[in-house]
Amino acid sequence: MIVYLLQRLLSVAVVVYGAVTLIFLILFWLPGDPAELVAGPDADPATVATIRDRLGADKPLVEQYLGYVVRLAHADLGVSFTTGEPVFDRLAEQAPATFELTLAAGSLALASGIGLGVVSAVNAGRWGDYAIRSSLLLFASMPPFWLGVLLILLFSVTLRWLPAVGNGAAAQLVMPAFCLGLIAACPLARLVRANVLETLHEPFVVALRGKGLGERAVLYRHVLRNALAPAVTVFGVLTGEMLSGAVVVETVFARQGLGRLLAEAVGGKDIPMALGATLLAAVVFCIGNLLTDVVHRIIDPRIES
Amino acid sequence: MTTRRRFNELLASAFVAAPFGGSLAAQSPRSGGELTVAFDGASIVKFVLDPHNSLFAPHNRVFRSIYDSLVVLRADQTVGPWLARSWEISPDRRHYVFDLRDDVLFHDGSRFDAAALKFNLDRVIDPNVATYARGELGPVVATEALAPHRLGVTLAEPFAPLLRNLSSTKLGIVSPAAITKYGEGIGQNPVGTGPFRFTGLAAGVEIRLERNPDYRWPPSTSTLSGPARLDRLTFKNVPEHSTRVAALQSGQVQVADLVPSQHLATIRSSPDLRLVQQELLNTNYALFVNPTRAPWDDPDLRRALRLAIDVDAIVRTVYLGSLARAWSPLSPSMFASAEQDLAGSWKPDPKQAADIFESKGWRRGADGVREKAGKKLALGFVDAQGNREQRLDVVQLVRRQLAKIGVSLTIESQSGPLLVQRQLAGDYDISGGAQFADDPDVLRRVFAPEARNRLSVVQVEDDQLADLLRKAAREDEPEARKALYLRAQRRIVDEVYAIPIYVLLYNLALSSSAQGIVIDAHGFLHFHEAWLSG
Numbered sequence: 001m002i003v004y005l006l007q008r009l010l011s012v013a014v015v016v017y018g019a020v021t022l023i024f025l026i027l028f029w030l031p032g033d034p035a036e037l038v039a040g041p042d043a044d045p046a047t048v049a050t051i052r053d054r055l056g057a058d059k060p061l062v063e064q065y066l067g068y069v070v071r072l073a074h075a076d077l078g079v080s081f082t083t084g085e086p087v088f089d090r091l092a093e094q095a096p097a098t099f100e101l102t103l104a105a106g107s108l109a110l111a112s113g114i115g116l117g118v119v120s121a122v123n124a125g126r127w128g129d130y131a132i133r134s135s136l137l138l139f140a141s142m143p144p145f146w147l148g149v150l151l152i153l154l155f156s157v158t159l160r161w162l163p164a165v166g167n168g169a170a171a172q173l174v175m176p177a178f179c180l181g182l183i184a185a186c187p188l189a190r191l192v193r194a195n196v197l198e199t200l201h202e203p204f205v206v207a208l209r210g211k212g213l214g215e216r217a218v219l220y221r222h223v224l225r226n227a228l229a230p231a232v233t234v235f236g237v238l239t240g241e242m243l244s245g246a247v248v249v250e251t252v253f254a255r256q257g258l259g260r261l262l263a264e265a266v267g268g269k270d271i272p273m274a275l276g277a278t279l280l281a282a283v284v285f286c287i288g289n290l291l292t293d294v295v296h297r298i299i300d301p302r303i304e305s
Numbered sequence: 306m307t308t309r310r311r312f313n314e315l316l317a318s319a320f321v322a323a324p325f326g327g328s329l330a331a332q333s334p335r336s337g338g339e340l341t342v343a344f345d346g347a348s349i350v351k352f353v354l355d356p357h358n359s360l361f362a363p364h365n366r367v368f369r370s371i372y373d374s375l376v377v378l379r380a381d382q383t384v385g386p387w388l389a390r391s392w393e394i395s396p397d398r399r400h401y402v403f404d405l406r407d408d409v410l411f412h413d414g415s416r417f418d419a420a421a422l423k424f425n426l427d428r429v430i431d432p433n434v435a436t437y438a439r440g441e442l443g444p445v446v447a448t449e450a451l452a453p454h455r456l457g458v459t460l461a462e463p464f465a466p467l468l469r470n471l472s473s474t475k476l477g478i479v480s481p482a483a484i485t486k487y488g489e490g491i492g493q494n495p496v497g498t499g500p501f502r503f504t505g506l507a508a509g510v511e512i513r514l515e516r517n518p519d520y521r522w523p524p525s526t527s528t529l530s531g532p533a534r535l536d537r538l539t540f541k542n543v544p545e546h547s548t549r550v551a552a553l554q555s556g557q558v559q560v561a562d563l564v565p566s567q568h569l570a571t572i573r574s575s576p577d578l579r580l581v582q583q584e585l586l587n588t589n590y591a592l593f594v595n596p597t598r599a600p601w602d603d604p605d606l607r608r609a610l611r612l613a614i615d616v617d618a619i620v621r622t623v624y625l626g627s628l629a630r631a632w633s634p635l636s637p638s639m640f641a642s643a644e645q646d647l648a649g650s651w652k653p654d655p656k657q658a659a660d661i662f663e664s665k666g667w668r669r670g671a672d673g674v675r676e677k678a679g680k681k682l683a684l685g686f687v688d689a690q691g692n693r694e695q696r697l698d699v700v701q702l703v704r705r706q707l708a709k710i711g712v713s714l715t716i717e718s719q720s721g722p723l724l725v726q727r728q729l730a731g732d733y734d735i736s737g738g739a740q741f742a743d744d745p746d747v748l749r750r751v752f753a754p755e756a757r758n759r760l761s762v763v764q765v766e767d768d769q770l771a772d773l774l775r776k777a778a779r780e781d782e783p784e785a786r787k788a789l790y791l792r793a794q795r796r797i798v799d800e801v802y803a804i805p806i807y808v809l810l811y812n813l814a815l816s817s818s819a820q821g822i823v824i825d826a827h828g829f830l831h832f833h834e835a836w837l838s839g
Contacts, residue, residue, distance in 0.1 A: 031723050031726075032719075032723030032726060033723075033726055036725045036726055036729075044432075047432070082351070083351055083353075083489075084489055090350075090508075093508050094350065094508065094509070145545070148548075149545075149547045149548065149551070152547075152548060152551040152552075152555070153551060156551055156552070156554075156555035156557065157551050157554040157555045160555055160556065163555070163557050164548060164551050164552040164555050164557050165343065165510075165541060165543050165548060165552050165557065165558075166510060166511065166541065166557075167507075167510065168507075251544055251545055252545045252548055253548065254343075254510055254541060254542060254543040254544065254545065254548060254552075255510065256350075256507060256508065256509050256510050260350050260509060261350050261509075264349060264350050264351070267689075269723075
């Protein structure tokens with residue numbers, strides 16, 4: 001297991017490095033001169049040139065890239081082109097809100113996805129199954145920003161239970177987490193349902209039942225464990241979807257977050273800031289996937305061999 | 306004209322009835338409480354609360370609570386005293402002397418005096434600091450503290466816009482001690498002399514202020530001489546329109562700004578909410594055809610293009626009757642706006658437009674798009690702002706109208722810096738924009754090469770126009786100055802350097818408890834007199 005973990009961590013490092021390189025190249029070749037934006041409307045060409053020089057944005061690609069990698073190796077994310085602030089500070093200020101949101105949404109997605117999937121499978125063909133499946137379909141086809149607005153109208157405007165905007169308090173997390181969690185819950189529930197149904201028809205289930213094991217024990221101790229493995233893998237991928245979906249949800253609920261930071265940085269060709277945010281997202285995504293793989297091995301001992 | 310009457314009514318509602326009282330006007334103002342404002346700050350994560358270095362109109366809506374100015378712009382567009390008690394202007398109008406109030410303190414306890422004002426103005430004109438507000442001071446070359454509360458300002462040449470520009474949020478007065486202490490970080494640690502002082506922020510989402518208990522120096526337009534009534538004032542950045550309105554309806558905030566047209570009916574019909582709106586002083590949002598690029602260097606073709614655009618229909622469709630269509634480059638309430646003169650100055654006529662294109666040899670090709678010598682009549686609209694103020698909806702309708710007469714228009718979305726670069730290089734066919742401003746001199750920054758501002762680059766090279774604008778900037782006599790601007794605006798419209806589209810009304814939806822909020826003559830918010838009714 002330890003060797004496996006070390007191998008995986010190494011691959012995480014390779015993937016993150018690759019992601020950073022890719023983004024660096026994309027941003028570098030993106031047309032536009034960041035010095036123009038930094039300089040402001042009334043600056044003369046000499047000021048723009050000075051700023052360009054200070055940013056180092058006109059140096060050759062290889063020099064800029066190597067400089068960035070060397071600084072990164074020293075845990076230095078650099079300073080923002082547009083504001084001159086350390087990238088690390090901006091990330092530290094915006095990232096907690098995104099992680100809080102993704103974590104809450106992820107937990108909600110796991111609980112509801114698995115729960116609804118099992119209930120749906122057990123009641124396959126009956127009204128409960130149809131109700132769950134059709135409502136999942138409805139939610140899955142709803143764009144998150146629209147769902148967000150509907151939630152606000154119901155819970156903030158009509159019922160006045162929850163605050164519409166902001167972040168920090170637990171009450172402010174409920175609607176955004178629900179909104180984002182649904183993105184992952186819908187595919188998860190459908191996958192769990194299909195897997196449970198499939199596993200219920202496996203010969204070993206017939207054997208277990210024949211052995212006289214209770215239906216509950218069959219379902220929760222044996223069927224679910226087998227059905228969960230693929231679902232866990234999918235959840236790792238869905239983490240990425242949630243990170244990108246956070247951009248929209250953060251805007252609708254006026255929350256802080258990495259998504260808005262990244263969008264602003266790419267728009268202004270703020271290369272260090274965009275790289276920092278991407279780096280962080282890549283690390284989180286890789287660690288999320290690493291964790292799901294570890295959980296996968298725990299659930300399914302067959303993988304070990 | 307209907308447009309004019311409409312604005313007069315709006316102005317009357319804003320100023321005669323100001324501060325907005327509504328049905329509760331009979332209740333006397335109370336002190337205390339916290340007011341929360343949801344404003345449209347777009348998805349900008351970084352708050353730069355440094356008035357000299359902000360390009361972003363939404364942040365200027367916060368400035369009035371933190372920073373005061375030297376003078377105040379009155380509703381009739383004249384200038385009155387504020388931190389300056391009075392001023393004298395030399396006969397050659399190259400020397401100004403300001404007598405300052407001697408009882409004004411910054412939030413950090415330091416004193417506002419001639420040295421502090423000198424520090425501020427010197428910072429703005431310092432080429433090494435390169436502040437965004439540089440253009441506001443025009444030909445100011447030197448400042449001198451003549452006495453502890455007396456400052457002299459020297460100009461290289463007469464500059465009529467100076468006083469009006471000094472009333473702008475962009476020249477708000479910042480504590481020199483704080484600038485020295487925080488450097489560029491002043492934008493996140495604002496210290497002014499205003500009715501509220503800064504207590505903290507959550508980057509991108511919230512700015513928190515509290516009452517400045519020492520405040521005794523409101524502008525001469527204010528009805529309240531002492532400190533603000535509210536204990537606390539919070540600005541929340543809520544970029545999503547529907548959420549902003551919902552946050553107001555839910556009671557989480559008491560004020561929401563820039564309510565989009567489709568929500569206005571809801572606000573008006575709700576007994577708990579009120580709507581107030583006022584024109585924002587600016588250059589009306591306009592489309593700019595690049596006159597340096599063939600074939601649009603031919604004024605007849607630019608005129609033909611305009612004839613194909615039915616501005617009335619577009620503005621009605623997109624803004625549902627909530628905004629008036631614009632005729633002049635300057636918004637109607639601004640000094641010397643030609644809105645009245647230019648109203649009805651041209652009519653859409655697609656048939657005539659088609660005839661002009663035909664007569665110039667542009668014939669429809671197989672795909673319906675006109676072409677001449679193998680070149681298609683295609684326009685690229687460059688944009689970096691997205692659908693702010695539903696501007697892209699406008700451009701989409703323009704696209705459809707132009708398609709009918711065989712001109713194709715494509716929208717090219719760009720990042721901000723690239724847009725500036727392309728505009729500077731003249732590498733675009735058509736663009737659009739508006740600039741908030743205090744004085745008609747803004748036209749010089751947009752249309753004259755000598756003062757061209759990098760963010761309002763319009764490739765117009767017209768000596769006659771530049772000359773009119775240069776003269777107007779130096780002319781001190783209001784009627785003569787106005788006459789020059791009327792001529793300049795007529796030339797801009799006649800030559801189709803700009804096709805003005807709509808007159809922006811800045812609006813606020815208020816809960817019935819929010820009282821005494823004032824929208825000043827610029828269209829920015831004052832909360833000094835604001836209070837919450839029970």
